[in-house]
Amino acid sequence: MKVENKNIVVTGGGNGVGREVVLKLLSKGARVIAIDINKSALEETYKISGGSDKLLTRVVNITDKKAVLDFAEEIIGTLGYIDGVINNAGIIQPFVQLKDLTFEQIDKVMDVNFYGTLYMTKAFLNHLLTRPEAHIVNIASMGGFFPVPGQSAYGASKAAVKIMTEGLYSELSDTNVHVSVVFPGGIATDIKKNSQLTNESASEKEKNSKLILSPSAAAEKIISGMEKNKYKFCIGKDSNLMDFMYRINPGFATKVIKRALGSKIH
Structure with a gap:
């Protein structure tokens, strides 16, 4: 689906990849509704956009089902x-x-990554089916198709997004609604800090790695895949490499990632 002159909702639009997706959609002629739980982050996105009259922002907690449904009703009513x-x-x-994760940490990861995605998808799905053409893009993770030590709960949440989106693609394959699931690798954002489950930020070494995508490059690839109506695609050298290795030899790929990341687990 070409994004020009389309009305597109983007979650997590206050920072990182979400902010870059918002800005690139605007540059391509879309009207964008950026939502985030962080009001000041959304205000910064709006400021960076130059105060674009094609950008609307809303503070929404995507883990709150009622809030998501109310938002969907409000924004459809506002824009038509x-x-x-x-x-x-x-x-x-x-x-x-x-074994060292608390249930509260596990619940938060699952609530944001899976249930937030599910609530947003359900809130807009029936409306999207009335459009001449529409598109749902769900961002999973390379951790959603192979195991990353120290990220088991996160991986489970993204695997749930993967399977839910693949099922949705099948269900909607004969409709006007396109469906894409994206598997990013490492991206140079402050997702660690923004997750509020850790105070860590991405290190300079991580940000400068040749395997790590910039948020801008990641956003460009996401929108390009959307416009080409791609069903499933990896973005980033590490994601593509691990996808290939895991298909060929899952056991070997698992050992490789364990050796690479084992020192990070504490």
Whole structure:
């Protein structure tokens, strides 16, 4: 679905990849509704956009089902229609083994990553089916198709997004609604800090790694895949590499990632 002149909702639009997706959609002629739980972050996105009259912002807690349903009703009533939803918002867990995670940490990761995506999808789905053409893009993770030690709960939440989106693609394959699931690798954002489950930020070494995508590059690839109506696609060298390795030899790929990340688990 070409994004020009379309009304598109983006979750997590206050920072990182979500902010870059918002800005690139605007540059391509879309009207964007950016939502985030952080009001000041949304205000910064609006400021960076130059105060674009094609950008609307709303503070929404996507883990609150009623809030999401109310938002969908309000924004459809305000604009008349929505053509696309990009479910980008997500958080990670601290790099610790499952035995050391609290149930509260697990619940928060699952609530944001899976249930938030599910609520947003359900809130707009029936409306999208009335549009001449529409698109749902759900951002999973390379951790959603192979195991990352120290990120078991996060991986489970993204695997749930993967399977839910794949099922939705099948259900909607003969309709006007396109469905995409995206598997990013490492991206140079402050998702660790923004997740509020850890005070860590991405290190300079991580941000400068040749395997790590910039938020801008990631956003460009997400929108490009959307416009090409891609069903499933990886973005980032690390995601593509691990996808290939895991298909060829899952056991070997699991050992490789364990050796690479084992030192981060504490």
